Amino acid sequence: MTAVGMAATTLPAIPFPHPVGRPVAFCVAAVAAAWIALRPQSALALLDWSPHLLQGFAMNVLISASAIALGTLIGLILGVLELSSLRLLRLPAITYVQIFRNAPHLVLIFATTYALPFEIAVGGWHIAFPDWLKAVVGLAVPASAHIAEIARGAIQSIPAAQWEAAGSLGFSRLQTLRWIILPQGLRRSLPAWMNLYASIAMGSALASLVGVEELLHAATDASTAVRRTDFTIAVYLTVLVVFFAYCYPISRVTQRLERRFAV
Amino acid sequence: MADTLLASITLDGAITFAKGYGLNFSFLKSAYERDMWLEGFRTTLVLIAVTIPVSLAGGILLAGCLTAKNRLLSLPARLFVELTRNTPTLVQLVCAFLGLNMLISDALGGAGRNPFGAFFWVVTVVGMHGAAYHAEALRAGIEAVPDTMREAARSLGFGRLEILRWVELPLALRIALPAIFNNLVNIVKLTTVASAVAVGEITYASIMIWTQRDIVVELMIVLLLFFSAINLALSQVGFWLERRLRTPGLGPTGQGL
Numbered sequence: 001m002t003a004v005g006m007a008a009t010t011l012p013a014i015p016f017p018h019p020v021g022r023p024v025a026f027c028v029a030a031v032a033a034a035w036i037a038l039r040p041q042s043a044l045a046l047l048d049w050s051p052h053l054l055q056g057f058a059m060n061v062l063i064s065a066s067a068i069a070l071g072t073l074i075g076l077i078l079g080v081l082e083l084s085s086l087r088l089l090r091l092p093a094i095t096y097v098q099i100f101r102n103a104p105h106l107v108l109i110f111a112t113t114y115a116l117p118f119e120i121a122v123g124g125w126h127i128a129f130p131d132w133l134k135a136v137v138g139l140a141v142p143a144s145a146h147i148a149e150i151a152r153g154a155i156q157s158i159p160a161a162q163w164e165a166a167g168s169l170g171f172s173r174l175q176t177l178r179w180i181i182l183p184q185g186l187r188r189s190l191p192a193w194m195n196l197y198a199s200i201a202m203g204s205a206l207a208s209l210v211g212v213e214e215l216l217h218a219a220t221d222a223s224t225a226v227r228r229t230d231f232t233i234a235v236y237l238t239v240l241v242v243f244f245a246y247c248y249p250i251s252r253v254t255q256r257l258e259r260r261f262a263v
Numbered sequence: 264m265a266d267t268l269l270a271s272i273t274l275d276g277a278i279t280f281a282k283g284y285g286l287n288f289s290f291l292k293s294a295y296e297r298d299m300w301l302e303g304f305r306t307t308l309v310l311i312a313v314t315i316p317v318s319l320a321g322g323i324l325l326a327g328c329l330t331a332k333n334r335l336l337s338l339p340a341r342l343f344v345e346l347t348r349n350t351p352t353l354v355q356l357v358c359a360f361l362g363l364n365m366l367i368s369d370a371l372g373g374a375g376r377n378p379f380g381a382f383f384w385v386v387t388v389v390g391m392h393g394a395a396y397h398a399e400a401l402r403a404g405i406e407a408v409p410d411t412m413r414e415a416a417r418s419l420g421f422g423r424l425e426i427l428r429w430v431e432l433p434l435a436l437r438i439a440l441p442a443i444f445n446n447l448v449n450i451v452k453l454t455t456v457a458s459a460v461a462v463g464e465i466t467y468a469s470i471m472i473w474t475q476r477d478i479v480v481e482l483m484i485v486l487l488l489f490f491s492a493i494n495l496a497l498s499q500v501g502f503w504l505e506r507r508l509r510t511p512g513l514g515p516t517g518q519g520l
Contacts, residue, residue, distance in 0.1 A: 019341070020341055020342050020345045023338065023342055024342065024345070024346070027342075098491070099487055099491055100487075102448065102452070102487075102490055102491045102494040102495070103452070103486075103487050103490055103491070104451075104452040104453070104454075104455040104466070104490060105452070105455075106455040106456060106458065106466060107455055107466055107469075107483070107486050107487070107490070110466065110469075110470060110473070111479055111483040111486075114473050114479040115479040115480060115483070198349070202349075202350065202351035202352070203351070204351075205351035205353045205354055206351075206353055206456075208353070209353075209458075209459055216351075216353065216354055216357065223361075229365055229366075229369065232361060232362065232365070233358075233361075233362040233365070233366070236354070236357055236358045236361060236362050237358060237362070239354050239357075239358075240346075240350050240354050240355070240358055243349070243350045243351055243354060244346060244349050244350050247349040247350065248345065248349040251345075251348065251349055
């Protein structure tokens with residue numbers, strides 16, 4: 001734990017501006033300014049729709065954060081199971097990871113949307129199971145498979161001598177994992193985990209195809225309501241820019257971490 | 264006659280066999296749904312077969328631009344790569360299909376005159392998405408080529424492009440091979456976004472059947488196995504190529520042999 005804490009505090013601040021952050025911001029500002037000057041009416045329409053779009057984006061953040069949280073939890077367990085000495089535990093975990101790592105996110109989102117019930121009955125109570133939650137499950141499944149591989153790689157990257165040393169100090173296998181291997185593995189797997197987070201964040205746009213009211217869906221709503229070519233293009237470009245603003249900083253921090261942890 | 268009889272017997276047999284495991288594949292008896300589904304498999308395979316070469320060609324081009332000394336080449340390439348890598352492919356596809364495609368239609372005077380269809384835009388967007396990732400892998404590979412080799416080539420009178428073609432790319436390709444095959448697996452998975460613009464690939468065909476029948480689990484098993492099989496085959500080809508093209512004296516030795 002201390003190793004991770006230290007890494008967080010000594011990490012140098014990311015220098016601003018980013019290598020392409022500034023040119024992208026400049027292009028976006030120039031195009032936006034020209035468009036506002038030429039078509040003020042459409043620009044006002046976009047302003048009108050912006051609360052709806054923002055609400056949609058909040059849904060993307062909610063879906064991606066929940067999916068990665070759920071995926072990390074399941075993936076960590078799977079990653080440990082993949083290394084278990086018991087075949088009965090190891091084989092199912094490996095099979096799960098192989099199948100769902102190769103599965104398209106979209107297929108899984110459609111499958112969970114159609115296969116899961118719209119409400120769950122727990123002892124007389126009916127708990128609603130909305131579409132966005134199904135999308136969370138659909139994204140958490142491939143996320144967990146990827147995290148299992150990240151976790152397995154991280155655990156295996158720690159020299160075997162440490163297991164033996166811990167054993168000789170009286171640590172059990174599980175204690176060694178918890179107190180010696182995982183804290184070090186966590187640090188090494190952080191860049192890969194963040195890459196996955198960005199990938200899942202982008203995957204959350206797929207939820208629009210199963211009717212979840214997220215950013216892309218909100219943009220389609222706006223485009224069908226306003227029905228103007230330049231507005232349609234502007235609103236979809238806005239979606240593109242918003243996702244870029246969400247994911248690019250993550251990828252920059254990841255690159256920095258990768259460089260820091262590189263040996 | 265005998266052929267169709269045999270086919271129907273084996274099909275019926277397969278359906279009954281699956282039923283024994285609680286899986287309902289009776290939709291295969293409907294010629295319409297069966298044809299749509301089989302066409303879906305075919306379309307997915309065609310989509311993959313077309314997109315992969317597009318992505319590789321685009322990747323090499325972009326990698327050349329990324330490593331160019333001229334900022335007029337490298338900056339736009341860098342912008343394109345970062346924009347592509349950090350935005351959802353589906354949003355890119357929607358921007359291209361509903362935005363760019365509409366502008367082209369308007370410019371040509373009507374959608375009827377626009378030669379580009381949904382299939383073209385899927386190949387372009389997914390292909391260029393893959394190209395951006397290939398380019399990053401190749402750039403890392405090019406940068407890993409020892410400077411002495413570049414100097415040796417220069418002293419032999421090679422120009423910048425010749426060095427790229429005959430010295431840097433062959434070595435970079437080998438270094439980048441694992442990453443490139445990883446990207447190809449991603450491309451295979453990404454072709455499913457084609458269903459969003461009604462290209463009748465296997466996901467689209469399955470969705471069409473799902474809206475008619477309650478057989479989600481059945482079709483999902485087939486879909487997962489189908490994509491697993493393609494990606495397994497791809498990674499096997501990757502391993503084989505890696506072993507075959509391994510440069511003696513470069514990279515980790517004694518691995519994969």
